Amino acid sequence: MIxxxxxxxxxACRIGQASGVRARDLVAEICGDSSPALERQLRAVIEELRLEGRPICGHPSTGYFxxxxxxELRRTTDFLRDRAAKSFAQxxxxxxxxxxxxxxxxxxxS
Incomplete structure:
Protein backbone atom coordinates (compact mmCIF):
# COMPACT_ATOMS: atom_id res chain seq x y z
CA MET A 1 0.00 0.00 0.00
CA ILE A 2 1.26 3.47 -0.84
CA ALA A 12 15.06 7.25 3.24
CA CYS A 13 17.91 5.53 1.41
CA ARG A 14 17.55 7.76 -1.66
CA ILE A 15 19.47 10.84 -0.55
CA GLY A 16 20.80 12.97 -3.38
CA GLN A 17 20.12 13.17 -7.10
CA ALA A 18 22.42 10.25 -7.91
CA SER A 19 20.11 8.01 -5.85
CA GLY A 20 16.94 9.06 -7.67
CA VAL A 21 14.33 6.47 -8.56
CA ARG A 22 11.64 6.66 -11.25
CA ALA A 23 8.01 6.54 -10.13
CA ARG A 24 7.41 3.14 -11.73
CA ASP A 25 10.38 1.62 -9.89
CA LEU A 26 9.50 3.27 -6.58
CA VAL A 27 5.95 1.91 -6.79
CA ALA A 28 7.30 -1.56 -7.54
CA GLU A 29 9.66 -1.27 -4.56
CA ILE A 30 6.78 -0.30 -2.25
CA CYS A 31 4.02 -2.55 -3.64
CA GLY A 32 5.85 -5.35 -5.40
CA ASP A 33 4.21 -4.33 -8.68
CA SER A 34 3.55 -1.18 -10.67
CA SER A 35 0.65 0.28 -12.62
CA PRO A 36 -0.37 3.72 -13.88
CA ALA A 37 -2.99 3.93 -11.11
CA LEU A 38 -0.39 3.20 -8.43
CA GLU A 39 1.99 5.74 -9.97
CA ARG A 40 -0.77 8.39 -9.76
CA GLN A 41 -1.31 7.43 -6.13
CA LEU A 42 2.43 7.79 -5.48
CA ARG A 43 2.47 11.25 -7.07
CA ALA A 44 -0.51 12.31 -4.93
CA VAL A 45 1.27 11.14 -1.76
CA ILE A 46 4.47 12.93 -2.79
CA GLU A 47 2.43 16.09 -3.35
CA GLU A 48 1.01 15.80 0.19
CA LEU A 49 4.47 15.28 1.65
CA ARG A 50 5.85 18.27 -0.23
CA LEU A 51 2.96 20.40 1.04
CA GLU A 52 4.08 19.39 4.54
CA GLY A 53 7.52 20.74 3.69
CA ARG A 54 9.34 17.46 3.04
CA PRO A 55 12.32 18.05 0.69
CA ILE A 56 11.32 15.44 -1.89
CA CYS A 57 12.98 16.31 -5.16
CA GLY A 58 12.18 14.93 -8.53
CA HIS A 59 12.55 15.47 -12.23
CA PRO A 60 11.72 13.24 -15.20
CA SER A 61 15.44 12.77 -15.86
CA THR A 62 16.43 11.89 -12.28
CA GLY A 63 13.41 10.35 -10.57
CA TYR A 64 12.47 11.01 -6.94
CA PHE A 65 14.95 11.50 -4.11
CA GLU A 72 19.23 20.06 -5.32
CA LEU A 73 16.21 21.51 -3.57
CA ARG A 74 16.50 24.75 -5.58
CA ARG A 75 16.66 22.86 -8.88
CA THR A 76 13.46 21.00 -8.00
CA THR A 77 11.61 24.11 -6.89
CA ASP A 78 12.72 25.90 -10.08
CA PHE A 79 11.39 22.97 -12.13
CA LEU A 80 8.05 23.00 -10.27
CA ARG A 81 7.70 26.78 -10.60
CA ASP A 82 8.48 26.74 -14.33
CA ARG A 83 6.03 23.88 -14.95
CA ALA A 84 3.30 25.73 -13.05
CA ALA A 85 3.96 28.97 -14.94
CA LYS A 86 3.68 27.18 -18.30
CA SER A 87 0.41 25.53 -17.26
CA PHE A 88 -0.96 28.85 -16.07
CA ALA A 89 0.01 30.56 -19.36
CA GLN A 90 -1.68 27.78 -21.35
CA SER A 110 -7.22 53.43 -18.00
Whole structure:
Protein backbone atom coordinates (compact mmCIF):
# COMPACT_ATOMS: atom_id res chain seq x y z
CA MET A 1 0.00 0.00 0.00
CA ILE A 2 1.26 3.47 -0.84
CA UNK A 3 1.09 5.75 2.16
CA UNK A 4 3.08 8.68 3.46
CA UNK A 5 5.03 6.32 5.72
CA UNK A 6 5.83 3.78 3.00
CA UNK A 7 6.99 6.53 0.62
CA UNK A 8 9.19 8.17 3.24
CA UNK A 9 10.62 4.78 4.24
CA UNK A 10 11.43 3.94 0.60
CA UNK A 11 13.00 7.36 0.02
CA ALA A 12 15.06 7.25 3.24
CA CYS A 13 17.91 5.53 1.41
CA ARG A 14 17.55 7.76 -1.66
CA ILE A 15 19.47 10.84 -0.55
CA GLY A 16 20.80 12.97 -3.38
CA GLN A 17 20.12 13.17 -7.10
CA ALA A 18 22.42 10.25 -7.91
CA SER A 19 20.11 8.01 -5.85
CA GLY A 20 16.94 9.06 -7.67
CA VAL A 21 14.33 6.47 -8.56
CA ARG A 22 11.64 6.66 -11.25
CA ALA A 23 8.01 6.54 -10.13
CA ARG A 24 7.41 3.14 -11.73
CA ASP A 25 10.38 1.62 -9.89
CA LEU A 26 9.50 3.27 -6.58
CA VAL A 27 5.95 1.91 -6.79
CA ALA A 28 7.30 -1.56 -7.54
CA GLU A 29 9.66 -1.27 -4.56
CA ILE A 30 6.78 -0.30 -2.25
CA CYS A 31 4.02 -2.55 -3.64
CA GLY A 32 5.85 -5.35 -5.40
CA ASP A 33 4.21 -4.33 -8.68
CA SER A 34 3.55 -1.18 -10.67
CA SER A 35 0.65 0.28 -12.62
CA PRO A 36 -0.37 3.72 -13.88
CA ALA A 37 -2.99 3.93 -11.11
CA LEU A 38 -0.39 3.20 -8.43
CA GLU A 39 1.99 5.74 -9.97
CA ARG A 40 -0.77 8.39 -9.76
CA GLN A 41 -1.31 7.43 -6.13
CA LEU A 42 2.43 7.79 -5.48
CA ARG A 43 2.47 11.25 -7.07
CA ALA A 44 -0.51 12.31 -4.93
CA VAL A 45 1.27 11.14 -1.76
CA ILE A 46 4.47 12.93 -2.79
CA GLU A 47 2.43 16.09 -3.35
CA GLU A 48 1.01 15.80 0.19
CA LEU A 49 4.47 15.28 1.65
CA ARG A 50 5.85 18.27 -0.23
CA LEU A 51 2.96 20.40 1.04
CA GLU A 52 4.08 19.39 4.54
CA GLY A 53 7.52 20.74 3.69
CA ARG A 54 9.34 17.46 3.04
CA PRO A 55 12.32 18.05 0.69
CA ILE A 56 11.32 15.44 -1.89
CA CYS A 57 12.98 16.31 -5.16
CA GLY A 58 12.18 14.93 -8.53
CA HIS A 59 12.55 15.47 -12.23
CA PRO A 60 11.72 13.24 -15.20
CA SER A 61 15.44 12.77 -15.86
CA THR A 62 16.43 11.89 -12.28
CA GLY A 63 13.41 10.35 -10.57
CA TYR A 64 12.47 11.01 -6.94
CA PHE A 65 14.95 11.50 -4.11
CA UNK A 66 15.45 13.42 -0.86
CA UNK A 67 17.49 16.59 -1.32
CA UNK A 68 21.06 16.22 -0.13
CA UNK A 69 21.65 19.97 -0.22
CA UNK A 70 20.07 23.34 -0.99
CA UNK A 71 21.18 23.26 -4.64
CA GLU A 72 19.23 20.06 -5.32
CA LEU A 73 16.21 21.51 -3.57
CA ARG A 74 16.50 24.75 -5.58
CA ARG A 75 16.66 22.86 -8.88
CA THR A 76 13.46 21.00 -8.00
CA THR A 77 11.61 24.11 -6.89
CA ASP A 78 12.72 25.90 -10.08
CA PHE A 79 11.39 22.97 -12.13
CA LEU A 80 8.05 23.00 -10.27
CA ARG A 81 7.70 26.78 -10.60
CA ASP A 82 8.48 26.74 -14.33
CA ARG A 83 6.03 23.88 -14.95
CA ALA A 84 3.30 25.73 -13.05
CA ALA A 85 3.96 28.97 -14.94
CA LYS A 86 3.68 27.18 -18.30
CA SER A 87 0.41 25.53 -17.26
CA PHE A 88 -0.96 28.85 -16.07
CA ALA A 89 0.01 30.56 -19.36
CA GLN A 90 -1.68 27.78 -21.35
CA UNK A 91 -4.89 28.14 -19.34
CA UNK A 92 -4.89 31.91 -19.86
CA UNK A 93 -4.44 31.55 -23.63
CA UNK A 94 -7.17 28.93 -23.85
CA UNK A 95 -9.57 31.29 -22.09
CA UNK A 96 -8.43 34.27 -24.12
CA UNK A 97 -7.39 36.29 -21.08
CA UNK A 98 -4.09 37.59 -19.78
CA UNK A 99 -2.18 35.75 -17.09
CA UNK A 100 -2.86 38.55 -14.56
CA UNK A 101 -6.59 38.37 -15.37
CA UNK A 102 -6.58 34.61 -14.85
CA UNK A 103 -4.79 35.13 -11.55
CA UNK A 104 -7.54 37.50 -10.47
CA UNK A 105 -5.29 40.52 -10.21
CA UNK A 106 -7.05 43.85 -10.32
CA UNK A 107 -6.31 46.18 -13.18
CA UNK A 108 -6.27 49.92 -12.77
CA UNK A 109 -8.74 51.82 -14.91
CA SER A 110 -7.22 53.43 -18.00
Missing amino acids: SRDTVMFAL IAANQE AARMLGVSVPELAGQLRLP
